[in-house]
Amino acid sequence: MKNKVKHLREQFGLTQAQLGQKVNVSRQAINAIEKNKFDPSIWLAYDLAKLFNMSIEELFEFEESERK
Numbered sequence: 001m002k003n004k005v006k007h008l009r010e011q012f013g014l015t016q017a018q019l020g021q022k023v024n025v026s027r028q029a030i031n032a033i034e035k036n037k038f039d040p041s042i043w044l045a046y047d048l049a050k051l052f053n054m055s056i057e058e059l060f061e062f063e064e065s066e067r068k
Contacts, residue, residue, distance in 0.1 A: 001036065001039050001063065002061040003034070003060045004038070004052075004058075004065065005019075005033050008052045011033075016030040016031055017030075018067075019038055023044060023047040023051060025044060033037055033048075045060060
């Protein structure tokens with residue numbers, strides 16, 4: 001699942017740690033999401049989308065692939 005988290009985080013002038021604090025996850029979790037190594041829960045995806053004032057679908061691009 002591709003996402004725009006890093007681009008938007010930088011646009012908003014936030015560090016990974018600052019963004020993590022805003023959505024109650026670690027800096028490492030934000031890093032993993034940005035590098036597409038971790039797919040967030042629907043609740044975390046919602047919190048991130050809300051913070052960036054967009055829909056989940058705008059923030060995350062779902063691709064057809066085998067399910068994990």
